[in-house]
Amino acid sequence: MARTNETIAPGETILSLQNISKSFDLGRGRSVEAISGVSFDVKKNDICVILGPSGCGKSTVLRMIAGLETPTSGLLDLEGRQIAGPGRDRGMVFQAYTSFDWLSVRKNVEFGMKVNQVPASERRERADHFIELVGLTKFADAYPTQLSGGMRQRVAIARTLANDPELLLMDEPFGALDAETRWHMQELLVEIAETANTTIVMVTHDIEEAIFLADQIVFMSRHPGRVKEEIRPEFKLGERIADKEKVISLEGYSALERHIMRLMREEGSKE
Numbered sequence: 280m281a282r283t284n285e286t287i288a289p290g291e292t293i294l295s296l297q298n299i300s301k302s303f304d305l306g307r308g309r310s311v312e313a314i315s316g317v318s319f320d321v322k323k324n325d326i327c328v329i330l331g332p333s334g335c336g337k338s339t340v341l342r343m344i345a346g347l348e349t350p351t352s353g354l355l356d357l358e359g360r361q362i363a364g365p366g367r368d369r370g371m372v373f374q375a376y377t378s379f380d381w382l383s384v385r386k387n388v389e390f391g392m393k394v395n396q397v398p399a400s401e402r403r404e405r406a407d408h409f410i411e412l413v414g415l416t417k418f419a420d421a422y423p424t425q426l427s428g429g430m431r432q433r434v435a436i437a438r439t440l441a442n443d444p445e446l447l448l449m450d451e452p453f454g455a456l457d458a459e460t461r462w463h464m465q466e467l468l469v470e471i472a473e474t475a476n477t478t479i480v481m482v483t484h485d486i487e488e489a490i491f492l493a494d495q496i497v498f499m500s501r502h503p504g505r506v507k508e509e510i511r512p513e514f515k516l517g518e519r520i521a522d523k524e525k526v527i528s529l530e531g532y533s534a535l536e537r538h539i540m541r542l543m544r545e546e547g548s549k550e
Contacts, residue, residue, distance in 0.1 A: 299353035328493035336504030370444035429460035
């Protein structure tokens with residue numbers, strides 16, 4: 280059931296941002312520059328985490344990748360195609376819960392496929408596959424109001440993956456969860472990335488979350504947002520580990536955490 284792509288192999292670039300800038304019109308001849316000259320590439324099947332201080336434009340970058348915002352200048356390229364608006368090749372998971380309360384878990388997961396006229400038997404098969412992947416098989420006939428916040432986010436992830444996106448985009452998806460649930464959801468996301476072979480671009484402001492999840496960290500500077508540093512957590516030795524205690528205990532974790540904290544402090548001290 281996992282998505283495969285014959286043209287781009289794991290490790291090759293799937294997404295490229297080239298000198299992206301974005302300004303917002305404030306009216307009366309005024310504007311504000313949210314991000315300036317942002318460039319980075321994302322490799323296929325990687326988890327890329329965009330990290331930085333509040334107001335640095337992380338979510339603006341993600342919304343432009345999703346096609347929900349248009350850059351003022353620059354190019355966004357997905358598998359050789361210019362991003363010019365929303366598309367089925369990208370799926371978005373937001374921080375707020377987005378399930379339909381009047382539909383069961385299974386019907387929520389099937390919803391996008393139904394809109395896209397996927398046959399009923401295939402919808403059911405794919406929905407059950409991704410419901411199992413996120414650990415909700417026992418709750419397939421339950422309704423979102425009967426679920427915890429973490430379970431509702433699992434529904435959102437399953438629904439997005441069922442639509443077979445090339446990119447899974449996530450805007451602080453665990454930000455509203457309690458600490459224990461957040462930790463479990465982070466581990467689940469690592470397992471999903473391994474199982475579904477999906478490229479993920481995620482925004483967070485949480486340093487620990489970024490280090491645990493990321494194959495690549497794009498650290499952005501304070502407003503207007505620019506890429507201050509690109510980091511690959513080399514201490515993981517190229518391995519994805521779905522055990523948070525193990526990652527935190529690895530040699531090199533604390534040094535990287537201190538380094539990113541210094542970056543945060545540098546940006547926070549700027550006026």
